[in-house]
Amino acid sequence: MSSLEEFKDELETCFGTSCGFCERGCPVYQTMKIKTLCMKGRNRTMLGLIQGRFEITPAVVQAAFECTLCGNCDRWCSLKNTEHTRAFREYLLKHGIEPIKEHSSIQASIKNYGNPWFQPRSARNRWTKGLNLPKAAPGKQDVVFFAGCTSAVTKQLNRSLVASAKLLQRAGVSFATMGQDEPCCGSTLLRVGQTDAFNELSKENLKKFKSLGIKKIVTACPGCYTTLKKMMEDAGSSIEVVHISREIAKLVRDGRLKLKKSDERMTYHDPCHLGRLGGVFEEPREIVRATASFVEMPNNRYESRCCGAGAGLQSAFPKLSKELASKRVAEARAAGATTIVTSCPFCETQLRTVPGIKVVDLMELLLDATEGDGKNNDSRKAS
Amino acid sequence: MSYIDELVSALGKEKVLLDPSEMFVYGADWSPRTPDEFVPPDVVLLPRTTKDVQRIVKVAYAHEIPVTAGGGLTGMLGGAVPIYGGIYIDTTTMNSVVEIDSRNQTVRVQAGATLQEINDAVHPYDLWLPHQPESKWVSTIGSAIACDNDSTFGVRYGKILNCLLSAEIVTGKGEILELGHRKAHFTSSGYKLKDLLAGSEGTLGVITEVTLKLEPIPATRRVDMLVFPRMGAAVDYLSRLLKAGLCIEAAHINCKRRLKFYTHSYKQKFGKDPEIPAWAEALLAIAFAGDQEVVDTQRAYAIKIAKDFEAQLVEERDIVDAWWASKYTLDFEPFKQKWPDSQKQKKFGAADPGVPVGRLEEFYHKFIQVAEKHNLEIIGMNAYLEHPNSIGFSLSCAVFVDYRSQDEVRRFREFHDELSKLAVAFEGTMSTFMSDTYQKAPYLELEHGPSLKYMREVKRLFDPKGILNPGKKFLKEESR
Numbered sequence: 001m002s003s004l005e006e007f008k009d010e011l012e013t014c015f016g017t018s019c020g021f022c023e024r025g026c027p028v029y030q031t032m033k034i035k036t037l038c039m040k041g042r043n044r045t046m047l048g049l050i051q052g053r054f055e056i057t058p059a060v061v062q063a064a065f066e067c068t069l070c071g072n073c074d075r076w077c078s079l080k081n082t083e084h085t086r087a088f089r090e091y092l093l094k095h096g097i098e099p100i101k102e103h104s105s106i107q108a109s110i111k112n113y114g115n116p117w118f119q120p121r122s123a124r125n126r127w128t129k130g131l132n133l134p135k136a137a138p139g140k141q142d143v144v145f146f147a148g149c150t151s152a153v154t155k156q157l158n159r160s161l162v163a164s165a166k167l168l169q170r171a172g173v174s175f176a177t178m179g180q181d182e183p184c185c186g187s188t189l190l191r192v193g194q195t196d197a198f199n200e201l202s203k204e205n206l207k208k209f210k211s212l213g214i215k216k217i218v219t220a221c222p223g224c225y226t227t228l229k230k231m232m233e234d235a236g237s238s239i240e241v242v243h244i245s246r247e248i249a250k251l252v253r254d255g256r257l258k259l260k261k262s263d264e265r266m267t268y269h270d271p272c273h274l275g276r277l278g279g280v281f282e283e284p285r286e287i288v289r290a291t292a293s294f295v296e297m298p299n300n301r302y303e304s305r306c307c308g309a310g311a312g313l314q315s316a317f318p319k320l321s322k323e324l325a326s327k328r329v330a331e332a333r334a335a336g337a338t339t340i341v342t343s344c345p346f347c348e349t350q351l352r353t354v355p356g357i358k359v360v361d362l363m364e365l366l367l368d369a370t371e372g373d374g375k376n377n378d379s380r381k382a383s
Numbered sequence: 384m385s386y387i388d389e390l391v392s393a394l395g396k397e398k399v400l401l402d403p404s405e406m407f408v409y410g411a412d413w414s415p416r417t418p419d420e421f422v423p424p425d426v427v428l429l430p431r432t433t434k435d436v437q438r439i440v441k442v443a444y445a446h447e448i449p450v451t452a453g454g455g456l457t458g459m460l461g462g463a464v465p466i467y468g469g470i471y472i473d474t475t476t477m478n479s480v481v482e483i484d485s486r487n488q489t490v491r492v493q494a495g496a497t498l499q500e501i502n503d504a505v506h507p508y509d510l511w512l513p514h515q516p517e518s519k520w521v522s523t524i525g526s527a528i529a530c531d532n533d534s535t536f537g538v539r540y541g542k543i544l545n546c547l548l549s550a551e552i553v554t555g556k557g558e559i560l561e562l563g564h565r566k567a568h569f570t571s572s573g574y575k576l577k578d579l580l581a582g583s584e585g586t587l588g589v590i591t592e593v594t595l596k597l598e599p600i601p602a603t604r605r606v607d608m609l610v611f612p613r614m615g616a617a618v619d620y621l622s623r624l625l626k627a628g629l630c631i632e633a634a635h636i637n638c639k640r641r642l643k644f645y646t647h648s649y650k651q652k653f654g655k656d657p658e659i660p661a662w663a664e665a666l667l668a669i670a671f672a673g674d675q676e677v678v679d680t681q682r683a684y685a686i687k688i689a690k691d692f693e694a695q696l697v698e699e700r701d702i703v704d705a706w707w708a709s710k711y712t713l714d715f716e717p718f719k720q721k722w723p724d725s726q727k728q729k730k731f732g733a734a735d736p737g738v739p740v741g742r743l744e745e746f747y748h749k750f751i752q753v754a755e756k757h758n759l760e761i762i763g764m765n766a767y768l769e770h771p772n773s774i775g776f777s778l779s780c781a782v783f784v785d786y787r788s789q790d791e792v793r794r795f796r797e798f799h800d801e802l803s804k805l806a807v808a809f810e811g812t813m814s815t816f817m818s819d820t821y822q823k824a825p826y827l828e829l830e831h832g833p834s835l836k837y838m839r840e841v842k843r844l845f846d847p848k849g850i851l852n853p854g855k856k857f858l859k860e861e862s863r
Contacts, residue, residue: 009727016730016786018413019722020455020521021713024499033429033476034400035456041408048407051418059402075717078724276717302717 003087003094003195004050010079011050014043022073022081025299027306027324028066028313036063039073039081046088056095064088065100066320068313069191070272070306082277089193102315103192110201114180115149116188124149125179127158131165136176139213143175145244146228148221149184150345157345160361164220167248167367170257175218183208185231187223187273191311202231209239216240218247220363222274222344223310229278243274245343245362249283252290252366259290259369266292266365267337269328269351270304271344284362288341291369297335305331307342309350322353329354341365386446387426390470393438398476400427409453409471414461414820415732415784417792422464424451424471431476433551433559433591440589441557443470443850450555451852452589454495454523459733460817462530462584466854472589474525480504481592488597489548489566494525494590501595510597513540517710525590531582533777533816535711537769539632539672544581545771546595552580552588555846560588568596579841582818585852587845601672604632605682606707608697609689610663614638614766615744617667620692621774622740627688629681633670634768635710638747641763641781642666642706647721648714649705657702660695667694668706729783731762734799736806737815740774746809750780753801757794759784769815777815796822804829819856827856 004011022039023029029038036045036059045063048054064085073081093099106116114121127147136144145168151157168175183205189198205228209217217239219225229241251257268288274280281301288294299305308314308324329351332340342348343362351359384392391399400406406423425448430436436452443450449469456463465471474495481491485508492501498519501512515535516522522532527543528550534542549563562577564570579587611617617636624631637645642657649657659666671681686696697703708714709721725731738746747764754761762781769777780802784795803813803823813823813830828835839857842849853859 010723012787013723013727015411017722017726018411018457019518019720020457021720021722023455024497024520033473033478034405035473035475036400036405036408044408044411045404048404053407054403057402057404059400060404063404076715076720078719 004091007084011043011047021076025072031323037066068306068310071276075302090195093193100316103312106188107197110184115153115184119153121180123153127161134176135179136212141176142215144214144217145175145177146217146219148224160363163363163367164244171251185224185227187227220244222271226273226278245284249286257370262292264292265295265337266339266341267295267297267332269340269342271347272306287366295335295337297331307347307350309346325350325354329357389442398429412456412458412464415730415786415792417789424465425468427471429476436553436589436591437557440553449853450850452585454526455521457518457521460820462820487566491594495523497523509600511600513598514543514546528580529585530818533767536633538634541771542769549594551592552590554588555851584818584855603675603678604672605678606670608703609667609694610659611665611694614665614747616692617665632672635668636766637666638764641765644762645709646705648708651719729785732784732795733779733781734802735815735817736778738809738811754782757798821854824858
């Protein structure tokens with residue numbers, strides 16, 4: 001059975017229903033206004049394909065890959081739409097479609113470098129310099145802070161990891177990092193349809209986590225969060241996976257940090273993987289409310305709009321991706337915000353490409369607001 | 384040069400879709416049709432302006448190619464499905480707000496704007512477009528006019544014509560016409576050609592822009608549900624409320640079976656269907672809206688009168704809230720929206736007749752008999768009050784249809800036709816919110832008699848070559 005046929009009943013349900021409620025919040029459809037690029041159309045395309053109504057064409061490939069897998073369609077539906085799309089990509093790759101040029105290198109990079117971005121393994125450890133963090137060893141720690149490839153190997157994003165580690169220390173969490181041995185979670189492989197490679201990687205990762213005797217993984221990246229969480233659930237593992245915002249919000253809630261609250265009007269952009277797909281909405285807001293004047297965008301929480309970076313869209317369809325980011329920034333500005341706070345390296349980088357608003361990482365914001373650590377943050381300058 | 388080459392040349396290739404996979408996506412709506420009835424369009428066009436639409440129609444006119452315009456493709460009877468292939472115009476690419484005139488309470492929009500997009504735009508002015516079908520997130524204003532669909536708030540604000548002040552269309556010859564009376568609410572001048580557009584299904588012209596009347600947003604709303612021993616008792620009760628001078632915002636009479644279809648949220652929350660008294664055969668959902676004091680007064684008076692009609696207020700708010708979520712707020716629990724859950728095995732199929740107010744109950748029993756005769760699973764009946772401040776309802780007589788079964792689709796069509804014809808015999812009408820489409824085209828004369836030939840003449844005047852949505856309202860050969 002092909003991976004698409006597994007969802008045939010759902011595809012037929014969508015075809016039979018035709019409600020189109022997925023259109024309203026779909027960032028790609030609302031930008032492109034082509035029905036094959038919203039979930040209703042994509043489900044129909046998949047159905048037509050397995051019914052043999054047409055062959056795989058460039059338009060079919062576009063329908064599969066021009067999506068950020070942000071899950072907004074799932075919010076309005078009882079079908080597993082993002083799973084369909086992921087399976088659609090896998091189906092195309094298994095039926096001889098060459099991976100999109102920008103996606104094809106991911107697997108090789110992860111294999112050779114342990115990250116999808118062709119950065120040397122040594123780059124992964126750079127952010128820990130001077131922090132004196134213990135390295136994970138078998139049976140030596142319960143908790144591991146999982147930095148994630150993107151923040152670890154991108155110098156501009158290292159500050160958020162440093163802030164996370166410092167805040168974890170203040171929270172009294174005894175944790176280690178995996179240093180250069182930290183693996184890629186495989187999220188990017190999964191999103192672009194390279195499922196076999198993902199499954200292989202996941203097996204190795206699970207073995208690695210188990211051999212270290214880890215009981216809890218605190219992730220910085222929402223993509224790692226949902227990927228590792230699902231991986232543990234699927235494997236029936238007892239290893240707990242939490243996002244850093246949830247871990248640190250406890251500090252704020254318990255009044256364990258002395259905070260300087262600014263008057264700056266800030267909004268919070270829910271990363272798709274943390275919010276809609278991960279179910280973490282309130283903790284980041286608690287942190288922003290405690291540190292700044294909080295304003296909410298009209299599309300928030302489950303209805304949050306994707307920044308446009310996800311699921312390979314940024315690399316393969318940069319123009320569309322940028323348009324999505326511009327729309328989100330326009331929404332933040334219309335809400336009266338001068339700063340967007342977020343908690344995802346992809347969202348942060350993506351939203352920074354749009355001029356006219358400051359973008360700041362949630363952990364950096366909190367650390368800066370902590371008395372004694374309130375230094376100016378270069379990353380918060382308007383781009 | 385082929386007509387498609389001409390279209391590419393006239394519009395630019397980025398507005399032209401030709402891939403078979405894309406044709407498949409644009410070739411179907413919500414109507415129960417078997418897979419082998421599927422006819423894809425030959426080309427899908429994505430216009431941005433009225434001029435783009437004019438360019439399309441002129442090419443189609445020259446080459447005599449069918450032109451079907453559509454919006455959200457949520458129609459339940461195939462109105463916007465291009466059954467003869469040809470050109471499909473996706474109007475959703477034309478969704479700009481042209482002008483908001485808050486002082487005169489009007490908005491001018493392109494026809495592809497969804498009803499929700501219009502309301503999002505005018506909400507900051509404390510105004511709204513009260514035409515609110517359940518499909519408002521996807522249904523476009525052009526489609527709402529062309530289909531003449533229902534609104535949740537019809538008993539206060541009426542159907543779409545009560546909101547429509549003026550409309551721009553491109554005729555079947557490619558001429559751009561403005562029909563209506565600008566921002567005035569009504570006119571006694573000339574023939575009311577604008578009114579012909581309601582339910583026209585794109586057979587007279589492609590609607591490209593419209594001016595709509597807006598209303599102030601009421602400060603509060605209270606929705607209640609009452610149960611009655613008979614559907615007729617609910618009608619009598621509503622008549623009494625109107626006689627008393629109450630201003631009802633929404634009124635829907637459901638048969639007992641239909642309630643289950645509208646209380647998905649309740650089932651999600653409690654894991655069971657809502658329970659109502661065993662004696663209750665009809666449920667009336669009723670809303671009052673306005674200033675709190677006015678709402679409270681009207682509601683209290685309505686409840687006081689209810690006992691004279693053997694009615695009982697539904698005290699369990701979760702039932703009422705679930706129904707209202709389904710009809711209006713669409714506030715479903717994340718990942719648990721109603722429609723796909725309700726359509727997993729079979730599709731929603733309905734007949735939409737209208738009958739005189741005093742014959743609702745009689746017709747309800749006929750509906751059950753006819754559905755049972757055709758061996759269809761009954762969803763139930765809903766009577767939506769759609770005429771401002773009076774009792775005039777559209778009827779949704781719904782069943783489940785397995786669209787993959789030729790036999791079941793055939794039985795559904797026989798059911799639909801039988802009820803439509805029966806409604807005429809009841810001194811009513813065959814259609815109240817889905818229009819005629821291809822379904823009623825073969826027997827439209829039954830309702831309209833000799834006047835049908837005048838309708839054909841009107842059609843010829845607007846569309847002399849019969850290229851606009853052929854096969855809808857009239858059989859294709861009658862459109863020429």
